[in-house]
Amino acid sequence: MSTAQAAERRASHRRVFTNAALVGILATAAKLAGAAKVMVTARYFGAGDQLDAFVIAFLLPAFFTDIVAGSFGASFVPAFIRVRSNQGEAAARLFARTGLALVFGAMLAVSVVLAAVGPWILPLLGSSFSAEKLRLTTTLFLALLLWVPMSACIATWRAVLNAHDAFALAAAAPLTTPLAAIAFLYAGAHQWNIYSLCWGTLVGVTVETLLLGWGVHRLGIPILPAWRGWTPEMSAIRGQYVPLLAGTMFAALCPLIDQAVAGSLGSGSVSALAYGTKLGSVLAAISATAIATAVLPEFSRLVAKRDWSHLRHTVAVHSAVITLLALPAVAVIIWLSGPIVRMFFEGGAFDSSATRVVTGVQQFSLLQVPFAILLVVVGRLAVAVSATTVMVRASLITVAATAAGDLLFSRWMGIAGIPLAGALAHAIALGSLVYFLYRSEPRLFQMAA
Numbered sequence: 048m049s050t051a052q053a054a055e056r057r058a059s060h061r062r063v064f065t066n067a068a069l070v071g072i073l074a075t076a077a078k079l080a081g082a083a084k085v086m087v088t089a090r091y092f093g094a095g096d097q098l099d100a101f102v103i104a105f106l107l108p109a110f111f112t113d114i115v116a117g118s119f120g121a122s123f124v125p126a127f128i129r130v131r132s133n134q135g136e137a138a139a140r141l142f143a144r145t146g147l148a149l150v151f152g153a154m155l156a157v158s159v160v161l162a163a164v165g166p167w168i169l170p171l172l173g174s175s176f177s178a179e180k181l182r183l184t185t186t187l188f189l190a191l192l193l194w195v196p197m198s199a200c201i202a203t204w205r206a207v208l209n210a211h212d213a214f215a216l217a218a219a220a221p222l223t224t225p226l227a228a229i230a231f232l233y234a235g236a237h238q239w240n241i242y243s244l245c246w247g248t249l250v251g252v253t254v255e256t257l258l259l260g261w262g263v264h265r266l267g268i269p270i271l272p273a274w275r276g277w278t279p280e281m282s283a284i285r286g287q288y289v290p291l292l293a294g295t296m297f298a299a300l301c302p303l304i305d306q307a308v309a310g311s312l313g314s315g316s317v318s319a320l321a322y323g324t325k326l327g328s329v330l331a332a333i334s335a336t337a338i339a340t341a342v343l344p345e346f347s348r349l350v351a352k353r354d355w356s357h358l359r360h361t362v363a364v365h366s367a368v369i370t371l372l373a374l375p376a377v378a379v380i381i382w383l384s385g386p387i388v389r390m391f392f393e394g395g396a397f398d399s400s401a402t403r404v405v406t407g408v409q410q411f412s413l414l415q416v417p418f419a420i421l422l423v424v425v426g427r428l429a430v431a432v433s434a435t436t437v438m439v440r441a442s443l444i445t446v447a448a449t450a451a452g453d454l455l456f457s458r459w460m461g462i463a464g465i466p467l468a469g470a471l472a473h474a475i476a477l478g479s480l481v482y483f484l485y486r487s488e489p490r491l492f493q494m495a496a
Contacts, residue, residue, distance in 0.1 A: 056357060060364055063341045066214045071337035073218035078329060080225035087232050088244060096180050097241035103173045104187035104245075107165075111157050112198035118295050119150045119199075120206035121339075122288040125347035125431050127210045130280055132351040140268045142280055143207050148272035149281065151199040158195040165189065187245050194249060197256045200270075204259035207268060210344050216262045218340070223258065224251030287435045294438035301449045301472070305465050308453040316462045319401070322392060323408025324466060326380070331419040338369065339423045346431035355490045362428055362491075366421060373417040384409045404462065412466035418473035425480050432491065437483035444479045448472035 092098040123146055131139035165188050170176070173184055201220075208217040231239075231247030239246070260270045277285075309320040342365060349358040380387070388406045393399065429437055452468025460467065485492050 056360060059345060059357070059361060062212075063345050063361075063365065064368070066212065067337045067341035070214050070218045070340045071333055073215070073222075074333045074336045076219075077221045077225070078333060080222050080229075084225040084228050084232075087229050091232055091236040092241060092244075097183070099173070099176070100180055100184040101187055101241050101244055103169065103176075104184050104191055106172060107161055107168070107188070108191045108194050111154070111161070111195055112201075114295055114299065115157065115292065116150060116154055116195075116198040116202040118292045119146075119288055120202040120209075121343065121427070121430050122284055122291050122435065123203065123206040124210050124343050125350065125433065126280055126284045126287070127207065128344060128347040129351045131210075132348070136267075141273070141275060142278075143203070143263075143268050144271065144273040145275045145278070145281055146284065147200065147203045147270075148274040149284075150203055151196060151272050152274075154199040155196045158192045161195070162189060162192055183241070187241065190245050190249065194252050197252050200256050201252075201259055204256075204263045204270070207263050207266070208259065209340055210347075211266055212344065213262060213266070214340060216258065220255045220258045223254040224248060227251030227254060283433065287430065287433055290435040290439050291430065294435065294442040297439065297442035297446055300446050301469070304446070304450050304453060305469065308457055309462060309465055312457060312462055315401070315404075319404050319408055319462050320465060322388075323405045323462075324412045326387070326409055327412035327416055327466070330380075330413070331416045334373070334416065334420045335423040338365075338420055339427050342424060343427045343431060346428055350431045355493070359491060362424070366424060369420050369424065370417060373420060377413050377416050381410045381413050384413070407463040408466055411463050411470060414470035415466065415473050418470065418477055422473060422477050422480065425477065425484065428491070429480065429484055429487075432484075432488045434484060434487040437480060437487050440483055441476050441480040445472050445476040448475045 088098065127139060127142060127146070130142045165185060169184055169188060170181060173181060176184060205217045205220070208214070227250045228244055228247035231243045231250065235243040235246075264270050275281075305320060305324075306317060309316045345361065346358065349355075349361065385402070385406045388402050388409060392405065393402045426438060429435055449468060449472040452471055453465050456464025456468045458464070
C-alpha cells in the first residue's frame with residue numbers, strides 16, 4: 048500500500064469518527080430535549096385523560112414516520128452516492144427529486160388510509176376510553192396525520208445531507224420538535240389544553256422540514272419532487288427498501304416480546320424491566336445513530352468505487368475501535384449501576400428491594416450495548432452493498448432467539464433473565480448477519496492477494 052493510500056485511509060477514519068462524535072453529541076442533545084418535553088408535559092397534564100388521548104393518537108403517526116419513512120433514508124443514501132459517482136451531479140439532483148416524489152406519494156397515501164381507518168383502529172387501541180375521550184383522541188390523531196407526509200421530506204432531505212457529509216444540520220434539526228412543544232406548553236397549556244402539545248409537535252416538525260429543505264437547497268438540489276418513472280436506480284431502491292423495512296419491523300417485535308414475558312412474571316415485573324432497560328436503550332440508540340449515520344456514506348462511497356480492500360480495512364478498524372471503546376465504558380457503567388439506580392429512582396414507593404431488582408436488570412441490559420452498535424455497523428455494510436435481504440433473515444433469527452431466551456432465562460433468573468436473553472439474541476443476530484453477508488458478498492471477506 049502506497050503512502051498516499053495510507054494517508055487516504057487515515058483521513059477516512061478521522062472523518063468517520065469525527066462525524067460520529069458530532070452526530071452523537073447532537074443526538075444526545077435531542078434526547079435531553081425530549082426528556083425535558085416529557086417533564087414539562089407531566090407538569091401540566093400528569094397521567095390524566097388528556098395525555099392518554101394524545102399518547103394513543105401519537106402511536107400510529109410515530110410508527111409510520113419512524114419505521115416506514117425512516118427506513119427509506121437508509122436505502123436512499125447508497126443509491127444516491129452511486130448515481131452521483133457514476134452519472135454525475137445533474138443525475139444525482141434528478142434522482143433526489145424522483146426519490147422525494149416516490150416517498151412523498153407513499154406517505155401521503157398512508158396518511159389518507161390512516162384517516163379512513165382511524166375510526167376503527169383507535170377504539171381498539173383505547174378500548175377503555177369513554178366516548179368523549181375517544182373523540183378527543185380522534186381529533187388529535189387526524190391533526191397529527193399532517194406529520195406523515197412531512198416525514199417523507201425529512202427522511203429524503205436528511206439522507207441527501209448525510210450523503211454530502213452535511214451531518215450537523217441533519218442531526219440538529221430534530222431538536223426543533225421537542226423545543227417547539229415545550230414552548231407551546233408554556234405559552235398555551237392552560238388555554239388550549241392538550242392541543243398545545245399537538246400544535247407544538249406539528250410546528251416543530253414543520254420547522255425541521257423547512258431547515259432540512261433549506262440545507263438541501265444550499266447544496267444546489269431542487270427541493271420540489273419530480274417523478275421520472277421507474278428508472279433502474281429507483282427500482283434498485285425499491286428492491287433494497289422492502290427487505291430493510293421488513294427487517295426493521297421484525298426487529299421491533301423484540302421489545303414487545305420482552306414486555307409480554309415480563310407481564311407473566313408477576314406484579315412489578317413490567318415496571319422493573321422498563322426502569323432497568325432505559326439506560327441501556329438510550330446509550331445504544333445514541334451510539335448506534337451516530338455510528339450508522341457516519342459510516343453509511345463512507346461505506347457507500349467505497350462500494351461505488353469498488354474499493355473492496357479499503358472497505359474491508361475500514362470495517363475492521365471501525366469495529367475494533369468501537370469494541371475497544373464500548374467494552375470498558377459498559378463495564379464501568381455496570382459496576383456503577385447500583386448507585387445510578389439509587390440516585391435516579393430510589394425514594395418513596397421505590398424502595399431498596401426495587402433498587403436491587405432494577406440494578407440487576409440494568410446490568411444485564413447494558414451487555415446488549417456493544418452488540419447493538421456492532422450490529423448497526425454490519426447492517427449498514429449490508430445496506431451499502433445492496434444486500435438488505437440478509438437483514439430479514441437475521442431479524443427473524445433475532446426474534447426467535449429473543450422469544451426462546453426470554454422464556455428460558457426468565458424462568459431461571461426472573462426478570463433479569465429477559466435482558467440477558469436480549470444480549471445473547473443480539474450476539475446471535477450479529478453472528479448470523481456476518482455469516483449471511485459472507486454468503487451474499489464474499490468479496491467483503493477476501494484478503495488481498
